[in-house]
Amino acid sequence: MKTLTIFTPAYNRAYCLGKCYESLLRQTNQEFIWLIIDDGSTDETGKLVDSWVKEQKIEIQYYYQENQGMHGAHNKAYQLIETDLNMCIDSDDYLADGAVEKIIHFWQKNGNKDVSGIIGLDADQHQRVIGTRMPAQIKRSTLFNLYNKYGVTGDKKLVYRTELTNKYPYPIFQDEKYVGLAFKYYKLDQEYEMLLLDEVLCHVEYLEDGSTHNMINQYRKNPKGFAFYRKELMKLPYAGQLFKFRQAIHFVSSSLMMRNQYFLKESPKKGLTLLAIPFGLLLYVYILFKSRTVKHV
Known part of the structure; x- marks a missing residue:
């Protein structure tokens, strides 16, 4: 079985999903599965993904559901993932070159049942780290303490142990599409710390139709x-x-x-x-x- 699942919630993002796909093709380590949760798209997302599946260049799993919002897509991803580790790459972001290799090597060397996963860095399209880098004096921390005790700022990339991420499912409220994703992360912080990896794992872009701008x-x-x-x-x-x-x-x-x-x-x-x-x-x-x-x- 492969080690890592990279999952991507997608809602009408056929126009930008290709950048994510190309970054996965460039990975030096192919021991991952790309799981796409199509959250009710009405564009060409399904056809586009089907064409990539037929190329057979990387292992792709595709699941379509009625629109539930980002947290609903995360719920479904965590139900489907079977690899030891998982991470989310948003549909408007792309994986840094060599990121899978860095994650798997770091986890094989340092990972254990006492931590919930890995916190790595995000960077923008110009290779600039989002916010601050990891504090040099510590090797592990909860996500909460990383921001509130050690003063780290900016979005970070989270890699979790899959056996933990089905804990604390996000509630679905009728006629609503949003629950803060950090609910699950802070709940896991009550039980585990995370390993800190001061390496860029993902490049992010904040699009006008994304949740940040809205x-x-x-x-x-x-x-x-x-x-x-x-x-x-x-x-x-x-x-x-x-x-x-x-x-x-x-x-x-x-x-x-x-x-x-x-x-x-x-x-x-x-x-x-x-x-x-x-x-x-x-x-x-x-x-x-x-x-x-x-x-x-």
């Missing part, structure tokens, strides 16, 4: 998903009060968005949530204003 509208359209996410982050046993207070502000805002009058009763941190109400109200008004502005741009 976050304001995501916030407006998916209040149940956002409220769930903020409640879960308030429960984290290792997070400080300031972090939890920020989550409470967002929880109040999302609760107002969904007109949930029982949000204070439902909050895992009622005192913090009570204090956060005026700030959450301001955020709610700001989101309404910004989403209308974005809609008319």
Whole structure:
């Protein structure tokens, strides 16, 4: 069996998916499977992937489902993956040359059951590392501590042990398409640290139709998903009060968005949530204003 599955959620991304495919063809180590979760595309994604499957240059698995959003595509990927390790490469990103070789070699040398996986670097299209590199003084950390204790910034590439990633499935809310992916990662942080690999594994591009550029509208359209996410982050046993207070502000805002009058009763941190109400109200008004502005741009 191969060691690594690289999975790619795709929704109407036939126009940019080829760059990801070409980067996989360039890999010096072919001990991976490319799993594409087609999340309800209405473009030529299926036909394009079928043509690549027929080329038989790399092992490709393709699965189509009705549109559920990024987190729903992740849920399905984790159900299907059978390799020891997995990583997500978004449809508008591509793998760095030699990345598979680096991951497998590093894991064979350092991996064990005491860690949940590997954290590597993302870079932009011009080879510049996104945010900061890994701190030289440590070899392993939770994802949460990497950002909140060691001051690392920017998106990072995560490689997880597959036996762990079916834990904590993302909930699916009717008529909504978004739940923060870090919910699962921070849950796993309660049990494991991750190995730090100061190597670029992925090149990222933030397209205009991507979730990063559409976050304001995501916030407006998916209040149940956002409220769930903020409640879960308030429960984290290792997070400080300031972090939890920020989550409470967002929880109040999302609760107002969904007109949930029982949000204070439902909050895992009622005192913090009570204090956060005026700030959450301001955020709610700001989101309404910004989403209308974005809609008319």
